[in-house]
Amino acid sequence: MDVHKIQVSTKDNLASNSTKIHQVLSTSDMEPTIIFMTGSTGFIGKETVKQLAQGDAQLLLLVRSEQRARTVLKAYGVKDFTRITFITGDLSISGLGLAAVDRERVVKANVIIHAGGTMDVTLERKVAEQIFMDGAREVAQLAQEIHGTRGLRHFIHVVGFMSPYGQRNEQGGYLQVDHVGDQESAYEEMKFHADLLIREHAEEHNYPLSVVNPSTVVGPRPTGETEQTGGIGLLIQAIQKRLMPVVPGGSSYWLPMVENDIVARTLVFLSREADPAGGTYPLLARKEDSPNMKELLHLLAHELDVPKPKGAVPLPWIQWAMKSGGTRLTGVPAESVAFITNRSFPVEETEALFTRMGQSWPDIREQLPLVTADLDYRLRYTPLPEEVPADYIRSRSGNMAMIGWEGEGEPWIIVHGLLQSADEMLLLGEQLWKETGNPVWLMDLAGFGRSPVHQGDEAFEGQVGTLLKALDEFKGPVKLVGHSIGAAIVAAAQLRSGRTDIRLGLLQPVANNSNPNVLRWVSRLPRGVMRSLLRLRSEKSWKRMFSAYISGEDKRGMDHMMAKRIRSSLQSPRIAGANADLLRWMHSGKRGRVSSFSWMQEWADDHTNHTLVVWGKEDREYHYPQDMNSQVQRIDVPYGHYFPTFQYKETASILAKWSDTLK
Structure with missing residues (x-):
């Protein structure tokens, strides 16, 4: 019928x-x-x-x-x-x-x-x-x-x-x-x-x-x-682990x-x-x-940044293999294919x-990239400490996932840096929201956290384009803040937008200003090799890195928690790939005028008071951008690269005071 x-x-x-x-x-x-x-x-x-x-x-x-x-x-x-x-x-x-x-x-x-x-x-x-x-x-x-x-x-x-x-x-x-x-x-x-x-x-x-x-x-x-990971989440888990190299059942099957x-x-x-x-x-x-199973798995594989499955195998064969020991070896239950028909x-x-x-x-195709990114992140998620706020709301702007708080006045939009996601900026966001009463929104870069991967071939340009589409949904003045590579991305997006109602806060901005170190050499390795190195780095190694950024009472085990979360999230091929792409871009030497901050020369002449740079003097990996306009307001703090995460109260206070000068 x-x-x-x-x-x-x-x-x-x-x-x-x-x-x-x-x-x-x-x-x-x-x-x-x-x-x-x-x-x-x-x-x-x-x-x-x-x-x-x-x-x-x-x-x-x-x-x-x-x-x-x-x-x-x-x-x-x-x-x-x-x-x-x-x-x-x-x-x-x-x-x-x-x-x-x-x-x-x-x-x-x-x-x-x-x-x-x-x-x-x-x-x-x-x-x-x-x-x-x-x-x-x-x-x-x-x-x-x-x-x-x-x-x-x-x-x-x-x-x-x-x-x-x-x-x-x-x-x-x-x-x-x-x-x-x-x-x-x-x-x-x-x-x-x-x-x-x-x-x-x-x-x-x-x-x-x-x-x-x-x-x-x-x-x-x-x-x-x-949050219900027992349905399509089981299928995504299998693809995450590269345990779905073929299409179950072939193109005549589907997952409603x-x-x-x-x-x-x-x-x-x-x-x-x-x-x-x-x-x-x-x-x-x-x-x-x-979408039939072939189309669905190709879409999921693209979003998860893993090879697309090739060929098809009858569904009963896969069920038999999983029940005959495959589940015990892989950790993926045989019921993961129960809803394929x-x-x-x-x-x-x-x-x-x-x-x-x-x-x-x-049309479910419109929603699948967001669902896939959410489940991919959720399945690798390490819970934050109890002191992290729980009263935020989740939303989306353009194709970027965001979390934050509603309020009155100009919104703050905060973009994280490498190795992190919007979740790591929650303490900063909550503190800024309490101090200003403004809406505060924390964005996940494309391929990070719960945001789908961008559809462009070039890492930096893809991130800028995704952010521009998200900014289109914010009408009126905004205060746009970025950390690390996120600072370079928000700066480029501001310039490309042509908007004069965006005020910029740049926290430890990096692009072509890295100090000579092993990371520069590693970043020249093939993408797959670099992604594997990120995924294989031990939790102990990450902890040593973060311990250098925290001291005294600020420590409170946060170095251990951050190391655990980063180690866990980098097991996602999608997130590891997004980090690898931006690291390779930063250290490849193929950067244009926007990425090197020389644009600040023309922007700052008329908008000096609309831009703030906060620089951590103890950063061992990067130096202050040499081509940054000297008229831009600069505040130095005695911390390392990740001070917005670990010294969030002081960072929020600096941003709030800067905001007061803009009124």
């Missing part, structure tokens, strides 16, 4: 969605919506709660710990808890483990969203059965009780897209499947049996049921943050994907329908409109639902 193509989505859909939802609600005489929800702190659940909290529904959230749930939701961006009630319980316990007073609250709900269950494809069968089958029985029993006493408006069940129970046999009954398939994990099998249990229970007791079948879920726009904000938007809309008809809604695009899925009902929503289907 032909399925019409769903068009690519745009940000404008948000406004049209809210209008259409309002029309649905305003034409009904519904009683106030009270939603009982499981899985509210999961990857899909948090986004759903965040969207629901912007409406007027009362939310009853089943959680194991109210304190933990509140913390998790607050960290995700849920700000208003006035319509949220936490219900302490557990899906695997009889009666959901509810106290009598909580049971009384729950039976007043008229909508149930059942999205509970651990996302772990490696779950043992007994544990999976407790979570999914026992949980389904308990929630279904609750639905029966509500419907028998006051009427249940809608039961919405979230279950994986590979479930076979969305289709009927020729007699109109559900397909009977004893085992979903040898390739499926107990996690998948128990979820699918729970799907059948709830479907049959809904038919028996005659309450409206909608089954939402998300495909592999990735992070939302604009950031692509994919959907962003979690699209899933949440679907659940929110269904919860607000006045007279739900029920149905099954696979959340995925048509197979022919999606050659099936097409009926999306007629989904298309009709999206038409009602005023929503069009997004």
Whole structure:
């Protein structure tokens, strides 16, 4: 049966969605919506709660710990808890483990969203059965009780897209499947049996049921943050380790994907329908409109900076190899290929639902670079110390990932240097935000942190071009600060932009001003060799380097933490390659006028007060740029190259005072 193509989505859909939802609600005489929800702190659940909290529904959230749930939701961006009630319980316990007073609250709900269950494809069968089958029985029993006493408006069940129970046999009954398939994990099998249990229970007791079948879920726009690493993250992990030299299944196979904000938007809309008809809604695009496995793996390999896979191997062969010892050797579970399929899925009902929503289907290709960079960084991530702030927000500008704080007045935009990412600038950013009250945004350079690689061939020019596109989204005056090579990049971007409303703060600017040392020789080695040297350098060696930049009470183990984080992040071929490219550019001798800072001669004549250079006199690797205009304001500090990271309070104070002189 032909399925019409769903068009690519745009940000404008948000406004049209809210209008259409309002029309649905305003034409009904519904009683106030009270939603009982499981899985509210999961990857899909948090986004759903965040969207629901912007409406007027009362939310009853089943959680194991109210304190933990509140913390998790607050960290995700849920700000208003006035319509949220936490219900302490557990899906695997009889009666959901509810106290009598909580049971009384729950039976007043008229909508149930059942999205509970651990996302772990490696779950043992007994544990999976407790979570999914026992949980389904308990929630279904609750639905029966509500419907028998006051009427249940809608039961919405979230279950994986590979479930076979969305289709009927020729007699109109559900397909009977004893085992979903040898390739499926107990996690998948128990979820699918729970799907059948709830479907049959809904038919028996005659309450409206909608089954939402998300495909592999990735992070939302604009950031692509994919904290659920058990789906596509397993595939990326295999590619990271260069354990996917061939295409599993070939071009006839694919990996359906959907962003979690699209899933949440679907659940929110269904919860607000006045007279739900029920149905099954696979959340995925048509197979022919999606990247096949060859295209997908080539895209992922490009973003991860590893060789593209060549040839194809039947999927059962790969599954057999992984189950026969490959998983033990590689650390990548056999379930990493469980969601790869050659099936097409009926999306007629989904298309009709999206038409009602005023929503069009997004092209996953637009989101994949951000998702890939986020997962690549996340899988290599070493947590920061507890004293590092946790109240920042993540966003994106252009194609650059950024973190920071909102505020009043001119924004600060800070770009890190070599061997670091925006995360290492968090302490500086928070201090600057506290001192000025301005918005502060920390950018990840292309290929660093959570930013995708740039699409140019030349390292420096690619970075400048990516930053220019990001700056286009900031209208009005900004204070642009860069550290190390980041200072050269922001300086070049300012010049290329032609804007006169950008004030420059250059922290230890470097380009062609390195001192003679072994790094200059190493940088002339082939790219692959240099990247390997960076990846092989020991944590102890990195610690020795950073120890030279810290002293006294500033130390506090930060040299060890920085060494551990850098060693870990450089195991990513993408991040190691981005560092190698800029190091090779800096020491190759092939630099133009902009990179050597001679542009400051013409810029500083008219904008001396708009530029500040802070220079650490103890830097052993670089000297102050000889061609820097002497009229530029310069402040010397008695530190080494990485003073913005280790002496962040003093650096923030210098920048804040400089900002005051610009007013």
